[in-house]
Amino acid sequence: xxxxxxxxxxxxxxxxxxxxxxxxxxxxxxxxxxxxxxxxxxxxxxxxxxxxxxxxxxxxxxxxxxxxxxxxxxxxxxxxxxxxxxxxxxxxxxxxxxxxxxxxxxxxxxxxxxxxxxxxxxxxxxxxxxxxxxxxxxxxxxxxxxxxxxxxxxxxxxxxxxxxxxxxxxxxxxxxxxxxxxxxxxxxxxxxxxxxxxxxxxxxxxxxxxxxxxxxxxxxxxxxxxxxxxxxxxxxxxxxxxxxxxxxxxxxxxxxxxxxxxxxxxxxxxxxxxxxxxxxxxxxxxxxxxxxxxxxxxxxxxxxxxxxxxxxxxxxxxxxxxxxxxxxxxxxxxxxxxxxxxxxxxxxxxxxxxxxxxxxxxxxxxxxxxxxxxxxxxxxxxxxxxxxxxxxxxxxxxxxxxxxxxxxxxxxxxxxxxxxxxxxxxxxxxxxxxxxxxxxxxxxxxxxxxxxxxxxxxxxxxxxxxxxxxxxxxxxxxxxxxxxxxxxxxxxxxxxxxxxxxxxxxxxxxxxxxxxxxxxxxxxxxxxxxxxxxxxxxxxxxxxxxxxxxxxxxxxxxxxxxxxxxxxxxxxxxxxxxxxxxxxxxxxxxxxxxxxxxxxxxxxxxxxxxxxxxxxxxxxxxxxxxxxxxxxxxxxxxxxxxxxxxxxxx
Ligand code: FEO
Ligand code: CA
Ligand code: CA
Ligand code: CA
Numbered sequence: 001x002x003x004x005x006x007x008x009x010x011x012x013x014x015x016x017x018x019x020x021x022x023x024x025x026x027x028x029x030x031x032x033x034x035x036x037x038x039x040x041x042x043x044x045x046x047x048x049x050x051x052x053x054x055x056x057x058x059x060x061x062x063x064x065x066x067x068x069x070x071x072x073x074x075x076x077x078x079x080x081x082x083x084x085x086x087x088x089x090x091x092x093x094x095x096x097x098x099x100x101x102x103x104x105x106x107x108x109x110x111x112x113x114x115x116x117x118x119x120x121x122x123x124x125x126x127x128x129x130x131x132x133x134x135x136x137x138x139x140x141x142x143x144x145x146x147x148x149x150x151x152x153x154x155x156x157x158x159x160x161x162x163x164x165x166x167x168x169x170x171x172x173x174x175x176x177x178x179x180x181x182x183x184x185x186x187x188x189x190x191x192x193x194x195x196x197x198x199x200x201x202x203x204x205x206x207x208x209x210x211x212x213x214x215x216x217x218x219x220x221x222x223x224x225x226x227x228x229x230x231x232x233x234x235x236x237x238x239x240x241x242x243x244x245x246x247x248x249x250x251x252x253x254x255x256x257x258x259x260x261x262x263x264x265x266x267x268x269x270x271x272x273x274x275x276x277x278x279x280x281x282x283x284x285x286x287x288x289x290x291x292x293x294x295x296x297x298x299x300x301x302x303x304x305x306x307x308x309x310x311x312x313x314x315x316x317x318x319x320x321x322x323x324x325x326x327x328x329x330x331x332x333x334x335x336x337x338x339x340x341x342x343x344x345x346x347x348x349x350x351x352x353x354x355x356x357x358x359x360x361x362x363x364x365x366x367x368x369x370x371x372x373x374x375x376x377x378x379x380x381x382x383x384x385x386x387x388x389x390x391x392x393x394x395x396x397x398x399x400x401x402x403x404x405x406x407x408x409x410x411x412x413x414x415x416x417x418x419x420x421x422x423x424x425x426x427x428x429x430x431x432x433x434x435x436x437x438x439x440x441x442x443x444x445x446x447x448x449x450x451x452x453x454x455x456x457x458x459x460x461x462x463x464x465x466x467x468x469x470x471x472x473x474x475x476x477x478x479x480x481x482x483x484x485x486x487x488x489x490x491x492x493x494x495x496x497x498x499x500x501x502x503x504x505x506x507x508x509x510x511x512x513x514x515x516x517x518x519x520x521x522x523x524x525x526x527x528x529x530x531x532x533x534x535x536x537x538x539x540x541x542x543x544x545x546x547x548x549x550x551x552x553x554x555x556x557x558x559x560x561x562x563x564x565x566x567x568x569x570x571x572x573x574x575x576x577x578x579x580x581x582x583x584x585x586x587x588x589x590x591x592x593x594x595x596x597x598x599x600x601x602x603x604x605x606x607x608x609x610x611x612x613x614x615x616x617x618x619x620x621x622x623x624x625x626x627x628x629x630x631x632x633x634x635x636x637x638x639x640x641x642x643x644x645x646x647x648x649x650x
Contacts, residue, residue, distance in 0.1 A: 011403050054235065071347070072528075073547050074569050079357065080483045081535065082564040082585035088608070088637060089585045095642050096584070097189060098625050099152065099605070101635030102129050106186050106206050115263075115617070115631065116166060120177030124210050129164065129182035130634050131607040133257060133342075133541075134594035135249040137322050139189070142253025144382060147598035151193040151322045152206055154594070154607065154636055155244035158181050161293075162616045163631065176298050179611065180211035181568035183242050184330075185257055187322045195644020207325050217313065219388040219431055221333035224425035226277060226312045238313040238331065239301070239618040245360065246342035246448045246541055246594070247317075251353065251375050252383035255320045256332075258340035260360060262314035267291040268305040277308055279431045284339070285361075286311050293608040303499035312429050317343045317357065317389060332387040335369045336408065336431040342477065342541075346500055351375050353386055354500040356458060359447025363474055364445045365394040365435045368405060370501050383639050393616055394440040397479035397507055403493070404464050405503040406438040413438060444480045444488065447540045447555075452572060454548030457502070458493040459510060461539040463555060479507065485536040487521065487560045489589030490552070492572075495562070511570070511578070513537050515561055528578025529572075536568055536580060537561040543595040545649055548572055551583070553592030553606065565592050567606060569649050583649070587624035587632075589613035594636070597648065604639040604648045 029167065075093040090096045100106075103113025103126050110125030111117075126196045138146040159179040161168045168175065189203030200206070209215075215235045221227055227235030245260035263285040274276050277531040286304060290296070294300045296303040301310040317340055325554040335343065338359035345355050351374030357367045371390040376382040393405035409415065410424040414437040421427055427434045442466035453459050455515040465475045469483030476483050479491060492510040496502040512524040515535040518560035526532040537560030541553040557565045567584040572576055586592055586608060612622030612632035639648060 004240075008428060013307055028595050043566065044301050050242065057328060060521050071117070074571065074579070075551060075650050076508040076581070078534065078581040079583065079585055081560065081566055081582055084588070085564070085585070086587045086589060088622055091583060093642050094639055094648075095195070096637050096639045098194055099197050099638055100125055100127050101138060101625060102182070102633040105201050106188055106208050108206065110201070114575065115164070118165060118178040119174040120181045120212070123178045123181030124208050124212070125184050126208075128184055128208070128210070128534065129637055130157045130609050131155070131161045132157040132245050132593045132609055133247040134596045134605050134607055134636060135247070136598055136605060137249070137253055137255070142323055143377070145599040145600060147525075147600035150598070151187055152199070152605065152636065153185060153320065155185045155257045155323050157245055157260070157609065158243055159183065160610060160613070163612060163620070164617065166617050167453075168617070171294050173298050176295050178292075179293070180240065180295070181208075181523040183244070185244065185255070185320060186211040192603065192644070205322065205325055209241065209320065209329060213240055215241060215318065216328050216330045218330045218385070219333035221337070221425040221428045224423070224429065226309055226425070226429050229307050229309050231301070231526055239514060240305065241318050241329065242314055244318070245340070248343040248345050248355070248462070250319070250345050250383070251347055252380050252561060253323060254384075255322055256343035256345070256355070257318045257320065258357065259315050260339045260341060260342050262311065262339070263287070263289060265293060265295060265302055266304050266311040267296045268303050272304040272308045276430070277312070280433060281311060281488060283432050284315065292312070293416050298507045312337070315339065317355070317387075318509055321384070333425070333428050334388055334390055334392065336367060336392050336428045338364065338367070338431050341446060342448045344449045344451065346502040347375050350501065355387070356449040357534070358449055358460065359432065360447050360463070362445055362467050363442035364432060364446065365440045366443060366449070366460055368393050368395070393503065394435045394438055397441040397477070399478040401506055401508060402617075403485050403505045403507050406440060407503070407507070408434045408438065441477065441479055442474050444485050448542045450542045450544050450550070452548050452550070453544055453546060455573060456495070456498045457572070458495065459542060459550060460491045460493065461542050461552070462489050463538050463540050464488040464490065464542060464560065478612045481509065482512065482521070489513055490539055513539055525580055526572070526578030528576070528580065532579040533562050534568065534580050534582050536566075541593050541595055543597065545597055546601050547650065549649060551595050553595050555591040564588070565590060567592050567595060568635055587611045588622040589615070590624065601647045602640065602645060606638060606639070607634070607636050609634050
């Protein structure tokens with residue numbers, strides 16, 4: 001249900017600029033001020049971009065935390081941001097509880113966690129390390145909306161061996177195997193009893209997918225010469241998935257998980273054959289010599305000199321059907337290869353499915369994929385290979401608030417044989433270079449993307465880019481308006497005609513994150529005044545509730561602003577647009593990941609990633625979640641209203 005005050009249109013689409021004279025504050029950097037002023041001037045031309053209030057507007061007295069306005073639809077009392085607390089804080093009237101943590105048994109008959117007995121066999125039966133994305137899939141069926149029982153799909157981004165193992169210098173084979181097993185995905189059945197979520201260790205759905213699980217390569221790049229290795233000359237089968245960051249859930253009930261910083265696992269680029277493949281690996285940042293992890297010491301596939309194509313089989317979106325424990329995951333190459341942060345789906349008006357994905361690197365791009373076929377709500381099987389055919393686009397943000405989706409399609413624009421592009425597989429495998437050739441806009445680390453379920457507007461979190469405008473790096477532009485962008489920003493996009501299949505759009509800055517009292521950096525909260533917002537830095541994972549409030553999780557707020565990472569709820573429409581309320585803070589060293597709601601919005605799940613980051617096994621800096629005498633263990637948490645019932649946030 002809509003909050004009473006919500007109108008259904010983003011203010012920047014129909015309101016004129018106001019208060020332009022206070023843009024950026026007195027101390028805003030010249031670059032920042034100029035770019036934003038240009039943005040506001042052009043707004044007159046396109047009839048409204050930002051809402052009324054100015055960037056870093058005026059000198060309202062800072063309140064310690066924002067206060068919920070009764071009219072926002074958000075009724076919780078915001079928490080105070082944390083410094084030094086080694087626990088999770090949630091608002092009064094809410095409870096948080098642990099669902100599952102690193103090492104807990106997942107598959108039937110899995111051993112209990114013993115940090116002194118870590119190896120590939122044990123690890124591949126237990127919950128992995130550094131949980132990131134969460135999707136909730138109702139049981140009993142993909143199209144049910146049960147909010148009390150379902151499958152949690154959780155991915156495991158990376159391992160931190162000095163925190164995991166009692167001793168770690170040069171890794172042993174058991175340690176490497178334990179790390180491979182601690183990557184990937186866990187699927188566990190979960191159920192709520194009287195307001196408390198628990199996982200069922202005996203469910204037949206429970207499953208571990210690791211860095212060693214066999215997966216299929218599908219779509220245009222399957223079988224290409226750059227995908228073939230000595231072990232798989234067909235270029236269609238690959239072992240495992242690595243560095244899964246955010247992801248998404250399809251309308252047909254599968255999980256999409258995005259391979260992000262896969263480059264770090266592949267060493268010895270400097271001695272691999274020169275040419276197109278090596279140049280592309282350089283663009284993606286695989287390791288020139290020995291990797292820090294040294295997996296190549298035990299497995300040739302991580303040595304690019306021995307297996308120059310193995311790294312081409314990573315950096316994809318992987319689709320997994322959690323309802324079928326025997327299903328084989330598929331790397332969907334039609335969606336391209338980069339450091340995918342996420343894979344967010346929406347159904348366009350005509351039934352085509354659109355998948356948004358950011359490439360999380362300084363000065364890299366935002367992508368979207370539009371399926372050729374349409375979603376069939378009556379026949380699940382008919383949707384299962386929708387992601388193998390369609391058109392992939394990369395975003396260009398123009399300074400006048402318009403934008404284009406440029407097709408990354410072979411033989412279109414510069415992507416021709418004459419320019420060295422062999423075929424569509426080549427375009428997809430070398431997607432970043434295709435984006436370079438197309439002239440896409442170099443962004444400040446595109447992380448998660450979400451579509452507002454009420455308005456259809458698309459939100460992109462750009463987490464930060466401290467190299468913007470520094471030295472020879474690209475300077476500021478309209479969509480990335482801050483030099484040395486420590487705190488990041490959020491962009492709001494409206495597809496032309498609110499049709500997600502179109503190749504043009506309009507956009508505006510929704511939020512320039514930071515401390516609203518920091519006039520030097522300058523902040524902007526979609527027009528909300530100081531007393532309705534809070535410091536926020538490094539937005540990363542985002543989610544929408546059913547009412548169209550944007551939930552924002554941070555990764556790196558401590559280095560940006562000194563506060564622990566936190567989750568916020570933000571109003572996107574109506575008179576309280578921009579109101580930003582802290583909802584949840586993390587224990588020491590942890591990042592917020594995977595925010596997601598059950599269909600009824602009465603439960604909020606999130607992943608606590610890398611608690612105690614920077615510490616070691618012998619000298620942990622956090623004891624979350626098990627307390628005194630234990631090592632920190634990444635885990636999944638649920639949040640509900642006390643006594644278990646009621647919509648989270650309102
Ligand atoms: Fe794994 Fe872009 O965060
Ligand atoms: Ca992330
Ligand atoms: Ca998300
Ligand atoms: Ca991040």
